Amino acid sequence: VNSLPGEFELIERYFRPLAKAFPGAYGLNDDAAIIAPLPDHELVAKTDAVVAGVHFLSDDPADLVARKALRVNLSDLAAKGAVPRAYMLDLMLPNTITEEWIAGFVSGLAQDQEHYGVHLIGGDTNATPGPLTVAVAAFGDIASGRMIRRATASRGDTVFVTGTIGDAALGLAVLHGDAPELDAGAANFLIDRYRLPQPRVALGQRLPGLASAGIDISDGLLADLGHVCAASNVSAVIEAARVPLSGAACAAIAADPRRIAAVLAGGDDYEILFTAPPSALSMLAEISRELGVPITEIGRVEGAAIGGKAKVTVLDNRGKPLAFDREGWTHF
Amino acid sequence: VNSLPGEFELIERYFRPLAKAFPGAYGLNDDAAIIAPLPDHELVAKTDAVVAGVHFLSDDPADLVARKALRVNLSDLAAKGAVPRAYMLDLMLPNTITEEWIAGFVSGLAQDQEHYGVHLIGGDTNATPGPLTVAVAAFGDIASGRMIRRATASRGDTVFVTGTIGDAALGLAVLHGDAPELDAGAANFLIDRYRLPQPRVALGQRLPGLASAGIDISDGLLADLGHVCAASNVSAVIEAARVPLSGAACAAIAADPRRIAAVLAGGDDYEILFTAPPSALSMLAEISRELGVPITEIGRVEGAAIGGKAKVTVLDNRGKPLAFDREGWTHF
Numbered sequence: 193v194n195s196l197p198g199e200f201e202l203i204e205r206y207f208r209p210l211a212k213a214f215p216g217a218y219g220l221n222d223d224a225a226i227i228a229p230l231p232d233h234e235l236v237a238k239t240d241a242v243v244a245g246v247h248f249l250s251d252d253p254a255d256l257v258a259r260k261a262l263r264v265n266l267s268d269l270a271a272k273g274a275v276p277r278a279y280m281l282d283l284m285l286p287n288t289i290t291e292e293w294i295a296g297f298v299s300g301l302a303q304d305q306e307h308y309g310v311h312l313i314g315g316d317t318n319a320t321p322g323p324l325t326v327a328v329a330a331f332g333d334i335a336s337g338r339m340i341r342r343a344t345a346s347r348g349d350t351v352f353v354t355g356t357i358g359d360a361a362l363g364l365a366v367l368h369g370d371a372p373e374l375d376a377g378a379a380n381f382l383i384d385r386y387r388l389p390q391p392r393v394a395l396g397q398r399l400p401g402l403a404s405a406g407i408d409i410s411d412g413l414l415a416d417l418g419h420v421c422a423a424s425n426v427s428a429v430i431e432a433a434r435v436p437l438s439g440a441a442c443a444a445i446a447a448d449p450r451r452i453a454a455v456l457a458g459g460d461d462y463e464i465l466f467t468a469p470p471s472a473l474s475m476l477a478e479i480s481r482e483l484g485v486p487i488t489e490i491g492r493v494e495g496a497a498i499g500g501k502a503k504v505t506v507l508d509n510r511g512k513p514l515a516f517d518r519e520g521w522t523h524f
Numbered sequence: 525v526n527s528l529p530g531e532f533e534l535i536e537r538y539f540r541p542l543a544k545a546f547p548g549a550y551g552l553n554d555d556a557a558i559i560a561p562l563p564d565h566e567l568v569a570k571t572d573a574v575v576a577g578v579h580f581l582s583d584d585p586a587d588l589v590a591r592k593a594l595r596v597n598l599s600d601l602a603a604k605g606a607v608p609r610a611y612m613l614d615l616m617l618p619n620t621i622t623e624e625w626i627a628g629f630v631s632g633l634a635q636d637q638e639h640y641g642v643h644l645i646g647g648d649t650n651a652t653p654g655p656l657t658v659a660v661a662a663f664g665d666i667a668s669g670r671m672i673r674r675a676t677a678s679r680g681d682t683v684f685v686t687g688t689i690g691d692a693a694l695g696l697a698v699l700h701g702d703a704p705e706l707d708a709g710a711a712n713f714l715i716d717r718y719r720l721p722q723p724r725v726a727l728g729q730r731l732p733g734l735a736s737a738g739i740d741i742s743d744g745l746l747a748d749l750g751h752v753c754a755a756s757n758v759s760a761v762i763e764a765a766r767v768p769l770s771g772a773a774c775a776a777i778a779a780d781p782r783r784i785a786a787v788l789a790g791g792d793d794y795e796i797l798f799t800a801p802p803s804a805l806s807m808l809a810e811i812s813r814e815l816g817v818p819i820t821e822i823g824r825v826e827g828a829a830i831g832g833k834a835k836v837t838v839l840d841n842r843g844k845p846l847a848f849d850r851e852g853w854t855h856f
Contacts (some may be wrong), residue, residue, distance in 0.1 A: 216566075221755055222674045223600045223739055224570040226666070229560055234548075235567070238556040238650045239661055247650070267554045267767040282573040282659040316572045318579070322654015327614040329571055329661035334558070342554045392737070407555055423553055 196291055199317050204296040207281075207312060214311035215276060215362040225313035227278055233333045236274035240265050241282075242344045249354035249367070250323070250386075254293045255300030256387050257326065259373040262304050263389045264410065265330035267462040269406035270396030274332030276308055281315035284325035286375065308393055339402040340454055340466065343423035345405035349467040349493040352476065354485055356391045356438040357413055359385035360456020362451065366446075373447050379441035385438075389462035395487075397466055406466035413506055420467065421493075421502035430491030432511045456506065528533040528623055529697075531649050539644060545586065546610060546643035549597050557645035559610055565630035565665045568606035573614075573659035574722045581699070582655070586703050587632030588719050589658065595721045596742065597662035603740035605672040606664030608640055613647035627747040638813030640725055670732040672798065677737035677756035677831055681799040683823040684808065686724045688770040689745055692716035692785065693790020696775075705779050710772035717770075721794035727819075728796055731809045738798035744791040746836055749814075752799065753825075755833035762823030764788065783820040 194204065203220050216226035229235045242261045244250045252260075254441035261280060269276045281301075305311060310330070363386030365371050366379045374382070391408070399406060405424055407416045413435065421428050432452060436446070445451045468476065480487040497503040506514045535552050542550035548558035561567045574593045576582045584592075594611060601608045613633075614735065637643060642662070695718030697703050698711045706714070723740070729740060739748045739758055745767065753760050764784060769777070777783045800808065812819040831834040838846045 218673070218675070220695055222604075224568045224604045226671055227569055228566040228668070234560040236556045237559055237646060237661075239612040239646055239659075241650055241659060243616055243650055243652045243654070262725055271553075272556050274556070277571045280661055281567060284657055286573055301673055314569060316570055316659075318573055318575055319656075320575045320654060320657065321577055322575075322657070324651060325657055326654065327573060327648075327653070327659035328610055329569075331569075336560070339556070339558055341550070341551070382773075384668055408626060409745060411802040421604075423663070440635070444780060493581045 196289060196294070200426040202294060202317060206294055207315065210298065210305060210312035214313050215479040217311065220314065223381050227313060227331060232336055234336050236272050236332045236334050236339055237329065238265050238268040239327065239329040241270070241325060243325045244323035244438050246353045250384060251334065252387060254296030255303070257468040258297040258300035258484055259304045259388055261326040261328050263332055265328045266308055266310070267389055267391035267410070269332040269407040270391045270393045271340065271406045271464045272334065272399035273338060273396055274334040275328060275397045276332040276393060277312045278311050278313045279328050280313060280475035280506050282327040283315065283317045283320070284320035285317060286320055286322065286324055287326065289444070305483055323352055335400065340399055340403050340406040342405055342407055345420050345426050345493050346469070347426055347493055347495045349404050349469055350489050351428055351430055351465070351467055351491040351493060352397055352489055353409070353413070353436065353463055353465050354487055355443060355463040356436045356467045357409070357461055357463060358441050358455025358458055360460035362441055363453040365454060371444055374440070374444060378443050381438065381440045382444070384468060386460060389460070391462050392464045392485060393483050395479065395483050399466060399506050402472040402475055403466040403468050406464055409461040409463050409465050412457040413461065413465065414506070416465055418502065418504050420465070421504060423511050425496050425502060427494045427497045427503040428491055429505045430492060432490050432514060433444065434488065436486055436488040443498055491524050526600050528621060528626070534626060534649060538626055539647065542630065542633055542637060546645050549643065549645040550634035552646065555736045559645060562665050564668055567666050568601055568604050568666050568671055569665045571659065571661040572600070575657045575659060576655035586628030587635070590629040590632035591720060592631060593658040596794065597660045598640055598725055599723035599740040599742070601662055601664040602725045603672065603738045603796045604666065605670060605728055605732035605789050606666040607729045608642045608664040608725060609664060610643050610645045611660050611662040612645060614659040615647065616650045616652040616654070617649060618652055618656055620655065620844065621656065624852050651797050659795040667732065669818045672731055672735050672738040674737055674739055674755035675823050677758050677799040678801070679742070679758055679825055681736050681801055681825040682821050683749065683760055683762055683797070683825060684744070684819050684821055685741070685797050685800055686727055686817055686819055687795040688768045688773065688832055689741070689793055689795060690773050690787025690790055691770050693786040694773055695785060703776055704752060704819060705778060706772070711773050713770065713772045713802050718792060721792070723794050723810050724796045724809055724817060727805050727811065727815050727817050731798060734804040734807055735798040735800050737780050738796055741793040742791055743798050744787050744789040745793065745797065748797055750834065750836050752797070753836055757828050757834060758833040759826045759829045759837070760823055761826060761839060762836045763839045764846060766820065766822045768820040770816055776790065781799035
């Protein structure tokens with residue numbers, strides 16, 4: 193039996209406050225919202241959904257589920273150089289969901305709205321006989337013509353990543369009991385990185401004009417670099433030893449060096465991978481210092497491989513190519 | 525076992541063609557889309573999701589599921605006066621879905637894209653252990669400041685509806701075996717009206733400047749008129765005998781007059797309910813003739829009831845108020 197209040201009461205009590213600062217949301221009291229980009233800007237639009245048992249664990253706290261659902265979308269906007277502004281929300285709720293859960297979910301949204309300066313502008317709640325499902329459509333502003341594309345990397349560009357790579361994949365391994373040797377501090381750090389992405393929103397909006405191409409790392413470093421290469425018709429060579437690792441990830445790899453595959457191919461990093469010409473280096477260093485976010489050079493863009501096929505090569509610390517079983521994971 | 529191709533192949537083979545005519549979709553080969561309203565316009569944004577077993581029947585044909593998911597969103601844009609332009613799509617697919625089903629789903633989208641002039645600009649496919657779920661976010665253009673609101677109906681306005689009311693609710697009753705006396709022609713007409721909404725897209729975009737307030741009828745005529753009244757702080761009186769009915773609905777009500785409740789409260793009509801001042805009447809008649817869509821006057825807007833509470837009154841053909849068990853249905 194579903195003990196939730198009706199949809200109208202849910203909106204009034206919980207969701208309306210999330211919309212109050214965005215005039216075009218009309219207090220969620222109309223059928224649609226109005227949104228327009230800033231003058232001389234366009235809207236960057238992205239949608240992504242998360243499903244309990246697929247993208248998060250069914251007993252993850254409600255506020256973290258909300259923040260993860262929102263942040264995976266903000267991460268795409270960040271990688272495209274956009275300033276996030278608003279989002280819409282479709283909630284498919286199984287009948288096990290309580291009003292307390294909704295309150296926690298909404299408090300997670302409120303916290304991230306404050307942090308990222310975004311507003312709920314519309315949505316829909318539905319009953320489902322299936323798992324909790326949250327679909328978000330997010331909107332950001334970008335100066336017209338300046339969205340950072342996948343398809344515009346050039347031979348001679350440098351490949352960069354923000355933050356550290358592989359923490360989320362290792363965090364999931366910890367949750368599955370696959371890294372029992374890690375101390376509690378390292379284990380919790382990695383789990384947090386899996387549960388709560390830290391999209392590089394402040395940094396991403398500094399990249400238009402500097403980055404030649406970009407993508408957020410959700411499928412895995414190798415797969416997402418592969419997407420950039422395929423779209424740009426180039427190849428890339430990265431050096432495994434230059435991929436930035438957290439202390440916890442270093443500890444995990446020290447205990448079992450095969451875990452480097454999870455780092456390079458694991459996914460869920462929500463860092464930005466981008467390419468930039470050498471001329472951007474000093475500006476990037478300054479932005480990194482200013483925002484306190486590491487930006488690390490991990491490789492270079494080369495011409496398309498023989499046969500025109502885009503290819504990503506990983507070199508070990510002797511400069512020899514490494515082989516991997518798979519280049520990341522897809523959603524199937 | 526899921527026999528579907530991977531996500532990237534699905535996009536390439538089936539979804540990319542739906543995006544080819546919209547430059548900002550980048551062939552679904554980037555992480556986000558670019559959309560900007562026409563000059564001196566704003567975007568109207570709406571999201572709505574449908575779940576198998578809740579909003580449609582699990583064995584409904586794939587193309588109809590696609591078209592219904594899209595059309596319930598286009599219906600909102602139409603009621604707001606917007607010209608639909610683009611949409612994003614989140615698909616949650618159970619492992620029973622086949623490639624043939626995807627092909628049917630996409631052919632339904634292609635058909636409606638052609639019909640309504642909209643384009644797929646982004647999306648996401650996910651596996652789900654639950655029922656098929658389709659979330660759509662739709663965008664339309666509206667001249668700045670001209671969106672038709674819920675909150676702007678005035679005392680003295682006339683209440684209008686487009687098309688005929690109650691067909692979808694009666695169609696669902698037919699599907700449930702609750703109207704065995706209807707002939708096959710009437711039964712199939714009503715079922716079609718349930719399965720495939722006909723959003724009033726061409727008509728809706730003619731209403732800005734004429735309609736004072738509007739809403740699409742999804743929760744039911746009485747509930748949706750109630751939403752307009754509550755948002756506008758007015759009351760409304762409608763005459764049951766003036767509510768426009770199809771021949772099939774007339775036959776169903778002739779067989780059982782209690783079915784008028786399903787007509788007035790049933791929902792899923794996806795017609796437009798709007799209010800307009802008497803000065804709009806001749807223009808509305810002309811638009812109705814030109815587009816071949818009935819526009820019927822069913823009542824009037826009055827001041828807020830005593831205590832300031834918005835209220836909808838239905839009069840029978842002697843002018844006496846009718847009572848209903850419920851004022852439509854909500855999603856819970």
